[in-house]
Amino acid sequence: MSLIAVTFVVLFSLIAIIYLTSKLKLNAFVSLFLVSLFLAVTVLPDTDILKTLKDGFGTTMASIGFLIIFGAIVAIVMDKSGGALSIANYIYSKTGKDKAPAAMGLTGFIAGLPIFCDSGYIILSGLAKSFSAKTKISMPFIAAVMGCSLFAVHCLVPTHPGALAASESMKVNMGYFILAGILFAIPGALVAYFWIKFMTQGKGYKPYHADENEEVSVDKLPSVTLSLLPIVMPLILIAVSSLLKIFEFKDQNLILKIVHTLGQPVWALLIGVICSLFLLKNKKINELNEVFESAIEKAGPILIITAAGGMFGLLIKETGIGTEAGKILGDKGLGLLIPFIIAAFLKTAQGSSTVAIITAASFVEPMLVSLGLSSELGRLFATLAMGAGSMVVSHANDSYFWVVTKFSEIDTDVSLKVYTSATLVMGITVFICIWLVSLCVI
Secondary structure (H helix, E strand, O other): OOHHHHHHHHHHHHHHHHHHHHHOOOOHHHHHHHHHHHHHHHHOOOOOHHHHHHHHHHHHHHHHHHHHHHHHHHHHHHHHHOHHHHHHHHHHHHHOHHHHHHHHHHHHHHHOOOOOHHHHHHHHHHHHHHHHHHHOOOHHHHHHHHHHHHHHHHHHOOOOHHHHHHHHHHOOOHHHHHHHHHHHHHHHHHHHHHHHHHHHOOOOOOOOOHHHOOOOOOOOOOOHHHHHHHHHHHHHHHHHHHHHHHOOOOOOOHHHHHHHHHOOHHHHHHHHHHHHHOOOOOOOHHHHHHHHHHHHHHHHHHHHHHHHHHHHHHHHHHHOHHHHHHHHHHHHOOOOHHHHHHHHHHHHHHOOHHHHHHHHHHHHHHHHHHHOOOOHHHHHHHHHHHHHHOOOOOOOOOHHHHHHHHHHOOOHHHHHHHHHHHHHHHHHHHHHHHHHHHHHHO
């Protein structure tokens, strides 16, 4: 099949996924599987189609399965034990009523490291309403700030499925990616805060109605130190291992071997799980089984959809279109702009940040040499650029948009004006920061 024909079929496949998931509301896994099968039969008829589908699905599942399950356990425990609320209340106590939106932003940022943005928002939405009612600050302001802070971390830090799968596909060092992702998420969250403040000032938006507000009980919450442990411990282990590798302290003795072993993401997150279990007052088998079963139920759909996205991505890679596109675009000097634009287009069109960054990675990885991004740092910055692109934009075809809107009880048009516009500004700002830093280090 000619390159033009292959390009047409791949583009048709992308449009088909967007149409099936956004317009027809067909299940994401079913959509990805059907389109992947169509793409394989059409473009790769001479290959073992079933093997290719299984390889794409299985490889992705193998690389991120444990991480997503362990992450889900931490998230469930943080919710069930009140650990997330403990962190939020501590931050609020230090910032005061006048800085409630900033407190919610910081809470979202920290809680979002181990918790998926939709789960995090659901967990913290009651606290956001409480803050709005107490401080008389408009609900759209507080809701959008918290939503964007959770979203920034979700798109850029590989404790989340999209960034995690993309890092595996792009062969990026996990430790470097976590550190860089957190650092670049900071300007994203900050610019979102100031943009939202600008968009809500003088607009007459109202605070959450005090009569309807349910106070958050803080009497029986775990300590903030214990609550932070499941979040901070895995990050420290991974970061220390990566820093030691930078300074070429590898497996020179038993202690370093242990540090590097515990710094592997799976082991580090498993330790986070163990730390999280101390938050539970009731540690009987029945209670623990309830947590584990809830986590598995939570992780299951995410695992399946993410693996299906990896399957679709492998098929796109096998078509060779990414390599050919890289040859054409590599001479244009576009560099990091290409990964960003591809991810942004996919995100805006079909809604899922996870699907957007995984699919973008399958396009971009074969282009890296042509784009001048084949070095270790080049791969890292290309993946970060796709993370920034996967923020642009969260609107009506994104399930997270509806979580923010409905759980905050704000009007859809207000959410589009405030929250959606903030995700656009946030994504562009993060990309500019990534691009400027890349000029100095790549």
